[in-house]
Structures are given as C-alpha cells and as structure tokens.
Amino acid sequence: MGKIKVRVKINGKERSDEVEPRMLLAHYLRDVVGATGTHIGCDTSNCGACTVVMDGKAVKSCTVLVGQANGREIKTVEGLSQNGKLSKIQKAFLDKHGLQCGYCTSGMLMASYWLLKKNKKPNEEEIRRNLSGNLCRCTGYQNIVEAVKYASELIEKEGEEEEVVVESQ
C-alpha cells in the first residue's frame, strides 16, 4: 500500500510530506508537523479538542483524513498569536477565565475564531450554538461564552490583527 504526497499550508507556511493515506489530520499535525497545540480528546469526533480551521471552516481534525486536507489551508492554535503576542480571542479567554485545565482550549479557540470570522457580533445563543461541538468538562461554559463575547468587543474596538503571511519554503 502506497504513501501519498500531501501539500498543505499550515498557519501560512507551505509544506509537503509523504504520508500513509490512513493518517488522520490531527495525527499529521501533531506527529509529523509537530504542532501539538491541536489536542486529541475523544478521537471519535464528539469533543472538539482537535478543532482546526480548514479553508476557512472549523473541522474536527481527528475525523479528517490527511488526504482530505491536501492542497488546503490549515490554521491551528499556533497560528493565532503573532510575534509572541496573544490574539484578541486568546486574550479574551485569559481575561475572562475561559479555561481551567486547558485541554479543550485550543479547540474552543479555533471554533471561536471561525465563529467570529463569519459573525462579528454573535449573541449568546449564537455563541452557544456554534460551540456546541466543543466540550469542556471544567468551566460549565459560562466563562467561555463570556470570553467569546469579550473577544468580539475587543475586535470591534481595536480591529482584527493582521494575518501573518509567511513566505513559502
């Protein structure tokens, strides 16, 4: 059984690798790319800890074959902060205590990033509905919802951060 060649752009940086087609995107990101900010929780597409943004849409990377990501742009939690500075969504989660143990946080951040890209001012119901594929066992969600609301205010007040463009290798 052969390997396949995949080319992906991860957080602005292009790369290509030869991998087994049965590899899942989550494992590719963690084990091949070394981007371990993407967590694997349930590994059955229930919990959302593995959420990344693929071509502008949040997906559960434990249930995406690496071949499905071929030619696409992936944004992981590592792509949020820039030059060592937290993004507004990250800052909001920090300020509003939108995390406790932190395990679900990278998935929560990426699902929130996707939400705020398509809806600049989500109301509470929209936030809860959009995060319904991401489970947190610590916070009871209240602070997460407040963090997303606060992030939306920060972005409205101060504007979005520029997306870093990394030259391809």
Next chain:
Amino acid sequence: MNGIIYVIFIVSAMTITPSVFEYYTPSTMVEAVNLLEKYGDEAKLLAGGQSLIPLMKMRFASISHVIDISRIEEMDYIKEDSNRLSIGALTTVDELGSSVTIKKRYMIIKEAADQIADPLVRNMGTVGGNISHGDPANDLPAVMLSLDATFMVQGKNGGKEIKAEDFFVDSLITALEPNEILYEIRVPKMVKRQGGAYIKHKKSAGDFSVAAVASNIIVDGDGKIIKVGVALTSVGPTPIKSTRAEGILAGKKLTEELAAEAARSITEESDPVSDFYGSIDYKKKVLRFIIKESLVAAYKRAKEAQ
C-alpha cells in the same frame, strides 16, 4: 453520524487508526464511477467522511480502496427551477442549512440540517453521505421520504432515478449497487399552501435522536389536507415512511384531536429497539408526542404559506 455504530462503540474497546487502504481523488463523476467499477466491493466512496471515518477508525469497516469524491465540483450545488429543488450530493450539511433557497421555502429541510451532529461535523458532512450511508438515525432520509424526493444515481451503464421510498433497504444498506454513485437529490418544488416540519427529540446537544419525525402537508384554500407525507427517524432498521397518514388525514382539516389520533396510529408503524437511547415503550411515547407536534407545525405552515 452513525447511531447504531455509536451505541456499539460506547460499550466496546476501539482502535483509533483505520486499516491500510489505497486512496484515490477523482475529479469527475465518470472517474469515480470507473474506480468503483474497477474495485467493486473492496471500494467505498468517501464524501465528507463524517460517518465513514469513525467506522474505519473503529475497524467496523475495513476498506482496501477509498475513493474520496469530495473534489468533484460538479456535484456541489443547490438549484431550484419551476419543477423541483435539486441538491448536489456533495453539498455540505452546513451549506444546506445556510442556503437562502432552503431558508426561504424548505423549512423542513433547514430544521433537519441544523440539527445534524454539530456545526463542525456539518462543515464536512454532506447531504449525499447522510442519505446514502443508510443509517436509520440520520435525519435527511426521513425528510426526503416525507417530501417524496427521488435520488439520481450514476453507474457504469448509465443513470437512473430511485424513489426515496425504494432506497432504504435495511440498516446501513441502500438500493445503491457497489458500482453506483448518488449524485443528486430531487425534491418536488414547494407549491402554494405547502408546509413541513422536522421535530427531533434528543438527549443532548449534537446527539442522534431518540426519535424524530418529518411531516409534509399540502392544504387547499379551505384548509383541508390534500396531501400528507410523514416519515420517522431512529425507530426501525430503516427510516420509515408512514402508509397510514394519508388515509387518516386526507380531505380533513387538522384539529388537535385528529393530530393525536393520527399520531397514535402512525406510532404503531414504528419498530424501535430498546437501547442506550431508551426502552421501546419510552421511544413510542416520545414518538406519539412528536408526531402530533410535527403535524400541527406542518399544518400551520401550510396554511400560512403563499
């Protein structure tokens, strides 16, 4: 997106990596059909993968040839003409739920789409996958049954049209041959005074249903029911189209009492099993309640629809 397997999974040990396979990415439907023809039973189509990948990870399905059709652009569209609504099989569930055409006139489809799994799964999962997977817990099959939809299928020797009511054979088994591909879902265009509703009862967010009901009703100018389609999710080996609804309801105006009587009778057509989601008795009680609820909602919408 798989109710039965999910239940099996929670009581069994699992592996988390699929067994080895060859991977293909055809860019046209013809290429995909040729690959199916070549590998037959050993091949499986992957659209969004949200049902198939979990099966492969748990090794319930071991497939030697995975044909990833997600890059076939000619199968991703939603169109409405004077006769019908046509949905390309690769339309994602998220695209279906956010489509302006669907929102405007096909509320029953939107209600079902917006309740499938969760927003992240809906970004990958496709309409064709939700239907052709043949899982009786999937939501779109019942909706399509209630709307008298037909499915356009392409094989090596040409195409054919399969009625929704002839499509679902058994749990995870459909009328599709191993070398055929479902490429389009056709729904008769909504007419004046037609309304539908999909009511899904579930235990928690993102879950499969305990039971769900799709009702589709057309009324005349006096509010009498001309046509009605009712179909059930999660309460049998396949989604179930009611054969009694028409006889009980046609020619009448819907009252609370009549809706309750129809709900009692249609519940008898269900065949649920006792499992993680509840006992047979419980599921039938839920069903009786939500059939009535969906009939009332569909009827109200039909009367209001222009």
